[in-house]
Amino acid sequence: DSLGLEHTSSCNAWSLTISALESSVADHLQCPRSIPARLPSPSFQPPYPGFSVRFPQDVSQLVIAIVGSQHRPSVSPTSVAVSTSHAAISSFLASTRPSTPPSFVEWASVTDNRGYYNLCALAYWDGKSSYESWASSSGFKAWWDGLDADADSQDDDLDQGPGWFLEILSPTTDRFETLFNTDSAREGSSHFAGACMSSAVQEHGYWGSMRDRIPLSQTDVLSANNTRLPSPSQLTDSNADHRKKRITIPRHRNLAIIRSGQDWSTTTPEERKLYLQTMHPILQKGMDFLQNHGKEEVGCYSCRFMHVLDSETEKTDRTFGLAYFDELASLERWSKEHETHLAIFGGFFRYAQQLGNNVTLRVFHEVMVLEEGQQFFEYVGCHGDTGMLASRG
Ligand code: HEM
Numbered sequence: 001d002s003l004g005l006e007h008t009s010s011c012n013a014w015s016l017t018i019s020a021l022e023s024s025v026a027d028h029l030q031c032p033r034s035i036p037a038r039l040p041s042p043s044f045q046p047p048y049p050g051f052s053v054r055f056p057q058d059v060s061q062l063v064i065a066i067v068g069s070q071h072r073p074s075v076s077p078t079s080v081a082v083s084t085s086h087a088a089i090s091s092f093l094a095s096t097r098p099s100t101p102p103s104f105v106e107w108a109s110v111t112d113n114r115g116y117y118n119l120c121a122l123a124y125w126d127g128k129s130s131y132e133s134w135a136s137s138s139g140f141k142a143w144w145d146g147l148d149a150d151a152d153s154q155d156d157d158l159d160q161g162p163g164w165f166l167e168i169l170s171p172t173t174d175r176f177e178t179l180f181n182t183d184s185a186r187e188g189s190s191h192f193a194g195a196c197m198s199s200a201v202q203e204h205g206y207w208g209s210m211r212d213r214i215p216l217s218q219t220d221v222l223s224a225n226n227t228r229l230p231s232p233s234q235l236t237d238s239n240a241d242h243r244k245k246r247i248t249i250p251r252h253r254n255l256a257i258i259r260s261g262q263d264w265s266t267t268t269p270e271e272r273k274l275y276l277q278t279m280h281p282i283l284q285k286g287m288d289f290l291q292n293h294g295k296e297e298v299g300c301y302s303c304r305f306m307h308v309l310d311s312e313t314e315k316t317d318r319t320f321g322l323a324y325f326d327e328l329a330s331l332e333r334w335s336k337e338h339e340t341h342l343a344i345f346g347g348f349f350r351y352a353q354q355l356g357n358n359v360t361l362r363v364f365h366e367v368m369v370l371e372e373g374q375q376f377f378e379y380v381g382c383h384g385d386t387g388m389l390a391s392r393g
Helices: 009-017 080-093 128-137 140-145 156-160 209-213 269-298 328-337 339-354 387-391
Strands: 063-071 104-111 117-125 163-169 176-180 246-248 255-263 300-309 315-325 362-370 375-380
Touching (some): 063 080, 080 117, 080 140, 163 387, 176 209, 209 328, 255 328, 269 300, 269 328, 269 339, 300 387, 315 328, 328 339, 375 387
Antiparallel strands (some): 063 163, 104 117, 104 300, 163 375, 176 362, 246 375, 255 315, 255 362, 300 315
16 A cells, blocks of 8 residues: 555655654554554655654643634625734733643634635644633633624624634544654644654555554544434535524544645745646645535545735745544545545655655644544534534534
């Protein structure tokens, strides 16, 4: 199940520089396997280098809170309404009151397939108690809990405000993995105090390596057990009844989430042009497929292809796909078999060849498989295709 790249020219250069590979799974999370690894052989050497984030041993759980507002198509992203939402969320994240502010915050936005503008902060904490302490001491929790004062209102005027979403992902480190194509980039969870990058890891460069990098896969198949997606005929257009209501999503066993990022901010003008003309459109197509057909065809409830924003909420040269799958096997299947990821994947190796393998584009991903108690999805006044709202039949 290798990726079929053993004979590319980059392999030769890489195998000359390769010294010792380490496991992507940190030493303290390794245990005797009851489930065989997908690694093709114990001496397998990936065709190019890959790196994973290492956390201090006392970090056993992460919290990633995705807090956002959703604006109707008639509302411009540069409007006062949008900046007011941004200011509301920022005030809690930047609050100096709590003793446990997030380790890292990033803002991102996307206009979704219904034309709504979604603006959100992704905030990271290196423990659940830190998140909870922040949520109460910053006033965020009280604000969030009070948001739907006008729930179920039939008053159209009240319906004009933004929708709000709160998605809290809190994987334990045995249910979390990362892969970076460089050890010099910092993204998401690598910002935790005491975190660092591994040396080159062995578990990548073959299909199934994502699973091998998740420590719990040593002893758990990480399946969702009989999750059945509703057929299209069972789906209702639930836009109207979701407006101005607070909806908490039932928890899903072993929900699989990927945040897959691209950063072309440090590329040369030549590479930048090539990226924007060749890779970016193929990636957009793959993300559009997941957003528009993912649920019925591949088990993807939600996909947002988001632009990272700077402090002035201007778009940067960074994007990420944030996708929620019913289980890890569905995400694996899409990446390995579906024409849209195969096009991204194949396009990337042609891109690298065109650059003589001098790629400075940075790519990374964070993948987690969440058990029921490690997820919380709540929506106030959002349309029915927002995030995990789409998981409802
Ligand atoms: C794996 C390329 C975007 C999902 C890979 C691998 C490459 C690749 C080279 C193999 C990595 C290795 O094992 O060494 C790219 C490029 C992208 C991109 C160049 C964007 C420019 C995405 C996105 C998603 C995704 C947006 C999902 C939202 C996956 C998954 C795997 C994977 C799940 C792991 C498969 C496995 O190990 O079983 N991709 N990809 N990729 N990619 Fe992508």
